[in-house]
Amino acid sequence: xxxxxxxxxxxxxxxxxxxxxxxxxxxxxxxxxxxxxxxxxxxxxxxxxxxxxxxxxxxxxxxxxxxxxxxxxxxxxxxxxxxxxxxxxxxxxxxxxxxxxxxxxxxxxxxxxxxxxxxxxxxxxxxxxxxxxxxxxxxxxxxxxxxxxxxxxxxxxxxxxxxxx
Numbered sequence: 001x002x003x004x005x006x007x008x009x010x011x012x013x014x015x016x017x018x019x020x021x022x023x024x025x026x027x028x029x030x031x032x033x034x035x036x037x038x039x040x041x042x043x044x045x046x047x048x049x050x051x052x053x054x055x056x057x058x059x060x061x062x063x064x065x066x067x068x069x070x071x072x073x074x075x076x077x078x079x080x081x082x083x084x085x086x087x088x089x090x091x092x093x094x095x096x097x098x099x100x101x102x103x104x105x106x107x108x109x110x111x112x113x114x115x116x117x118x119x120x121x122x123x124x125x126x127x128x129x130x131x132x133x134x135x136x137x138x139x140x141x142x143x144x145x146x147x148x149x150x151x152x153x154x155x156x157x158x159x160x161x162x163x164x165x
Contacts, residue, residue, distance in 0.1 A: 004029055004030055004031035004034060005029050005156070006026055006029070006130075006131040006132065006156035007029075008024055008130070008131060008156050008157075008159035009024070009025050009026075009027070009159075010023075010025040011023070011025075011127070011159055012024070012161070013113065013127055013161075013163055013164060015164075016110075018115060019113070020052075020113045020115075021110050021111060021112055022050060022067075022108065022111050022113045023108055023109050023111070024108045024129060024159075025106060025108070026048065026105070026107075026108065026131045026156070027102075028102045028105065028106055028131070028154070030098070030102070031151060033152060034133075034152075035098065037142065038073065038074065038082070038098070039075050041074075041075070041077070042139060043073065043074035044072070044073045044074070045070055045071070045133070045137040046070070046071045046073060046131065046132070046134070046154075047068060047069070047070045047071075047132055047133075048068070048130075049131075050067040050068075050069070050128070051065065051066050051127070051128050051129075052065040052066075052119075052125055052126070052127055052163065053127075053128065054123050054124075054125055055124040061126060064114070064125070065114045065118070069086075069087075069088055069108070070087040070088070071084055071085065071086055071087065071105045072087065073102075073105065079094070080096075081094045081096055082095045082096075082098050082100070083101075084101050084105060106131075113127070124162070125163035126160055126162055126163060127160070128161075129158070129159050129160075130156045130159065131155070133153075133155070135147070135152060138152075
């Protein structure tokens with residue numbers, strides 16, 4: 001069994017017309033267990049969690065905003081295509097290869113994060129992000145196996161960077 005992992009890189013924020021927007025690149029490497037599940041009709045929900053934290057000197061950061069992006073990835077046997085449902089936009093995309101579907105999910109571009117007016121000018125802020133497989137969304141029989149074994153684990157570390165103001 002090969003390991004699975006998610007890696008975040010090239011994360012950045014940009015202020016556009018008073019709104020901070022986030023972009024990042026996430027690489028998802030699904031293992032054989034994930035790939036076999038997809039081909040056997042088990043949809044996978046991949047989630048991106050993004051938080052804006054206010055820096056505090058003596059305590060951990062205070063979360064001032066949270067954003068969750070969720071994508072359902074499933075394989076359509078008749079068309080032999082991978083389908084991705086973007087839960088935020090309600091749009092579905094179709095891809096001939098798994099790698100292409102994962103690239104779409106992992107290409108976070110120009111996503112509105114927080115209005116600049118909600119941030120205190122004298123405070124320092126951080127943005128952090130992580131990606132994971134939502135095990136709770138798996139069908140019940142599969143979920144049991146996911147809790148018992150680590151072959152279902154798919155989660156990145158938190159990736160953190162300063163919010164440039």
